[in-house]
Amino acid sequence: MSVPENFRYTSDHEWVLLEGEVATVGITHHAQDELTDIVFVELPEVGRECETEEAIAVVESVKAASDIFAPVAGEIVEANGELESDPALVNTDPHAKGWIFKIKVSDPAEVAALMDAAAYSEFIGA
Secondary structure (H helix, E strand, C coil): CCCCCCCEECCCCEEEEEECCEEEEEECHHHHHHHCCEEEEECCCCCCEECCCCEEEEEEECCCEEEEECCCCEEEEEECCHHHHCCCHHHHCCCCCCCCEEEEECCHHHHHCCECHHHHHHHHCC
């Protein structure tokens, strides 16, 4: 199971890749594996301000619907529109093309406080 070293992770199985003041967010390989076939992604609204751990998006699979939480506080600056026509990208490429949204981070220290790859691997028992 893939756990990229340069990402940060939440206990809700979101990954975060901080580049400058913008973080790209998606769900982990582990999460998409647990959900199975993703059939719909409800994307957050660009411009929306959100708080840490606020429900911001929804991923629906043949198995369940799961909220996606903002891993950090900030403003949504982009949503992955490709997921509207091809939600399966979350399954086939969860750490790249299957990203869900980008957020302008209010406090970069919040990202640093998230789990690193080693801690997340231990968390999921990998």
